[in-house]
Amino acid sequence: MIKRVLEKKGFRVIHNESGANLLNGLVSSFIKKTGWRGTIKADFAVLEVDENSLPIILDSFTPKVLIMLNLFRDQLDRYGEVDVIADKWQKALNKIAGDTTIIVNADDPLIAHLGRLSRAKILYFGLEEPKSFQKNLEHATDSIFCLNCGHRLSYKGIYFSHLGLWHCQKCGSKRPKVNLSTWDSVLPGLYNRYNTLAGVAALKSLGISEKEIKQGLKDFIPAFGRQEEIEIQGKKIKIFLAKNPTGFNETLKTVISLGGKQLLIVLNDQIPDGRDVSWIWDVDFEMLPSFINPVVSGDRAYDLAVRLKYSRPAQTPIIIYENLSRALDFCIHHVNQKDPLYILATYSAMLEVRKILSGRKIL
Numbered sequence: 001m002i003k004r005v006l007e008k009k010g011f012r013v014i015h016n017e018s019g020a021n022l023l024n025g026l027v028s029s030f031i032k033k034t035g036w037r038g039t040i041k042a043d044f045a046v047l048e049v050d051e052n053s054l055p056i057i058l059d060s061f062t063p064k065v066l067i068m069l070n071l072f073r074d075q076l077d078r079y080g081e082v083d084v085i086a087d088k089w090q091k092a093l094n095k096i097a098g099d100t101t102i103i104v105n106a107d108d109p110l111i112a113h114l115g116r117l118s119r120a121k122i123l124y125f126g127l128e129e130p131k132s133f134q135k136n137l138e139h140a141t142d143s144i145f146c147l148n149c150g151h152r153l154s155y156k157g158i159y160f161s162h163l164g165l166w167h168c169q170k171c172g173s174k175r176p177k178v179n180l181s182t183w184d185s186v187l188p189g190l191y192n193r194y195n196t197l198a199g200v201a202a203l204k205s206l207g208i209s210e211k212e213i214k215q216g217l218k219d220f221i222p223a224f225g226r227q228e229e230i231e232i233q234g235k236k237i238k239i240f241l242a243k244n245p246t247g248f249n250e251t252l253k254t255v256i257s258l259g260g261k262q263l264l265i266v267l268n269d270q271i272p273d274g275r276d277v278s279w280i281w282d283v284d285f286e287m288l289p290s291f292i293n294p295v296v297s298g299d300r301a302y303d304l305a306v307r308l309k310y311s312r313p314a315q316t317p318i319i320i321y322e323n324l325s326r327a328l329d330f331c332i333h334h335v336n337q338k339d340p341l342y343i344l345a346t347y348s349a350m351l352e353v354r355k356i357l358s359g360r361k362i363l
Helices: 002-008 023-032 054-060 082-093 109-117 190-205 210-216 245-257 278-282 301-311 324-334 347-358
Strands: 013-015 044-046 065-068 101-105 121-125 154-160 163-167 226-232 235-241 262-266 295-297 319-321 341-345
Touching: 002 013, 002 044, 002 190, 002 210, 013 023, 023 054, 054 082, 065 109, 065 190, 082 109, 101 109, 101 190, 109 121, 121 190, 154 190, 154 245, 190 210, 190 245, 226 347, 235 245, 235 347, 245 278, 245 341, 262 301, 262 324, 262 347, 278 301, 295 301, 295 324, 301 319, 319 324, 324 347, 341 347
Parallel strands: 013 044, 065 101, 101 121, 235 341, 262 295, 262 341, 295 319
Antiparallel strands: 154 163, 226 235
């Protein structure tokens, strides 16, 4: 969204559009916009950065704007719990002062705490939508203890995972006042309301007017693998990246809210995904309506099928294709032309899906 608005204003933008967010992916993005003499042909770089790579990146340069969107458990075998990442972030953020504006999600207690400790200029965003509160706490919750005193947090309402209107009854710590809470989301899904608020807050901090932002986001097309739509044989296919419990839950809710009936779930355990797939047991697959019989595929298709078996009524069929090409052939052949096929895939699986369907290059 940020890239789209900047480009509509005539700026040249470097962007790691494929989601390659480790150091080598970021360097590749710069190389693509660099001349033979080493001159970078761009005005802005808009970079999605891996959570564990952020401290390394901040050692290399100081950003004008830094967005801290959320912290959820992800690839525990590589990175450990979110507290480990948060500690690294705090040390890295100590090097940043007033030249940087940090856009902070006030609804995430851990992120908000890091914002309070920073010496940089802070802008908070968060939702003000009581109608979107969840009835129950999800299994995939991480930061539910006060970072000041360690007491369990209380919530006026929770949007998903540990994001919501939080406060500590013991020490009085509470969700900061937000600078931005309303903006029409350009994509479906509650998590995309957060994405939109973060992007708009960042653009405003760069001096872009509300009128220019609205004009820039008109007819916005989803990014690489993030609700991207591909048409094959006249049939619509929507690809959703889903790589951790919270992300998976929110994607499932979005597919259900869109009236999805046809679903392919692809689970890989390659290096970009994390080798440990035990996190699938923290995904609330029980929310899937009984009329959706998902097809499963990927390196760990059978692990996924077992998890789904425990979430479905007895004797409900689960179709398994370990080979992704065969899974896609089956789904495309059987998909109803009126209803899109929704594909939920981990990162390496998403790249494979795109390569098979469209042959587009990764970088």
